[in-house]
Amino acid sequence: MDKSKIENTEVEILNAAKEVFQQKGMAGARMQEIADKAKINKALLHYYYRSKQLLFEAVFKSAFTLLAPQLNKVLNDDSDLFEKITKFTDNYVSFVVKHPYLPNFVIQELNKNPEFIQRLRAEKHFPTIDTFKAQVTEAIEQGKIRPIEAEQLLINIMSLNLFPFMGEPLLMALINVDKTAYNKILLDRKTQVADFIINAIKI
Amino acid sequence: MDKSKIENTEVEILNAAKEVFQQKGMAGARMQEIADKAKINKALLHYYYRSKQLLFEAVFKSAFTLLAPQLNKVLNDDSDLFEKITKFTDNYVSFVVKHPYLPNFVIQELNKNPEFIQRLRAEKHFPTIDTFKAQVTEAIEQGKIRPIEAEQLLINIMSLNLFPFMGEPLLMALINVDKTAYNKILLDRKTQVADFIINAIKI
DNA sequence: GTCTATAGCCAGATAGAC
């Protein structure tokens, strides 16, 4: 009744594969390392997933499925605009603490295979900007925020939230702090990023 | 007197290697592809650079040497704070148009080899935050901008400028536009990003 | 389903002719 007995081999492999692929990417990942992490042998990887490519695709799909709802919190949650921004920046930091390599993995592999987008778009729950756009337009008309294109605002929100994690080593070097101090800075962003954005747009 | 006759083989190789490494990363790059691009054979790559690792390091160093002065424009240019932000966001877009894969390459390889930072720090012209920090502190004391930590402001400036390029496929999908429309949006950011930041901090 | 052993391929690196 141990948890590891309940989870079957297929799941063990997928979890190990997530770790390795997300840290090393498709090109850098090694089937041997995944097998070692899953405490099985290489042959079993192929028994369950046929090829490295298919195992990778399972990992990628799973990663995107986890990331998409996070992004959707800005786009298709029906709370007030400022509240959404506040909740999103708070939530997102917590999400990345749990899955530190995931967003960067998704973005890098999308960069290398832009055609993945076509396939993802077919899935249900693929985020769309329409609701967010209407909300921004309305807030502008009501004089609540300065005029700004919804697309630009969305890019800004995403940038301010995703980049501090993706660019961590570079940013740590630039601001000249160690990992502990940098983590403190990231936690502060849970509230500071929303304040920054709201200050930028509110009238 | 053709340009390609003046440039020697070593430079041709480095240029080809830049293209391949910056697009595919260390793990994904192939020596054969670099040789093909440089219109020479694989043996010559080793003749000039000994190994893939050393060729990669030459490319990485060259890339960082190009990127560092760009980042320094925010940190150690002695113009006024608002003016710096404006100039930086304008310049940076132009820079990435010329070197589309470079910033992402540097960041990804730093993520995979955080120890590179130690070596880079030894170089002269490594960007430091001190001047920028003093400038932010002063602007706050003078009541020109709201209180904000210089580190957070720097992270915000970097995020808003670097991420729209690194996350292009993801952002294109989210805001549901094609490459042409997205490029237009990026060009608009030349001025919009600075406005956004200044609105966020000015009193 | 899980293992060991190995086939087969591909990439980095080298030898040696010119």
Place this chain on the structure above:
DNA sequence: GTCTATCTGGCTATAGAC
């Protein structure tokens, strides 16, 4: 300096025993 040919190791994938 530049080439062709080849070595060597490592990696994906499969065969086949249990």
